[in-house]
Amino acid sequence: MRISELAQRAGVTVHALRHYERLGLLLPARTASGYRDYPESMRREVVFIAMSRRIGFSLQAIGELLPAYRAGRLSIATMTEALQHRAAALERQITELQAQRIQVLEHASWLREQDRRQRARTRTPSPWPKAAARKDRK
Template sequence: MRVSELSERTGVSVHRLRRWESGGLLRARRDHHGVRRFDESSVRVVTFVSMARDLGFGLDEIAALVPDYAAGRLGIDDLVARLQARLTEIDVQIVELERQRERVVDHVAWFEARRPRPDQETP
């Protein structure tokens, strides 16, 4: 199938599919006219990559997983372990963002306390 057909079937933009192909996440062969042709298994791989991106996995990590996924060697235990590790990363990010939020709130309060009031302004 052509890249436009793969895009239609998966809901992933042609631009993104081309980027994933150039990054080694997808494999296409070229026909005698030089047109990319993807096989049926590409739909499954694109779905996997798209879902992994949605969950916040980086392209390098996904690229390392794709060969095993495409070959059917990536088991449920592997996937669950990676998802649990991702949850831990997200929890760390949440804690960091909450701390950063507290610092921002403190800075807003500091600036607000120094804001001139209309009755205190000098001409």
């Protein structure tokens, strides 16, 4: 099948398929006229790559798992372990992002306080007293 058909059937872009090929993740055959020719079995590999990318695996990590996947030797234990490592990495990222969020909010609060102080220092009273509103005006 041609690249556009594989892209459509696997739910990815043609650009992504070309990128995977440049990285050596996909090795399509070529027709006599130079067109890429993907076997039906490659759709399954592309779906594996796309799903792995969606949950945050790097293309390098996918490349390490792909040979076993192709050969049907990627065990559930191996995949479960890889997923556990990914979940742990996500937990670390979440913790780091929460700490960073706190720092951002503290900095914003500090800046608001600096602004409030600056405004209080530069506020000068008017030299003219405000006229009292008279209720008896008609």
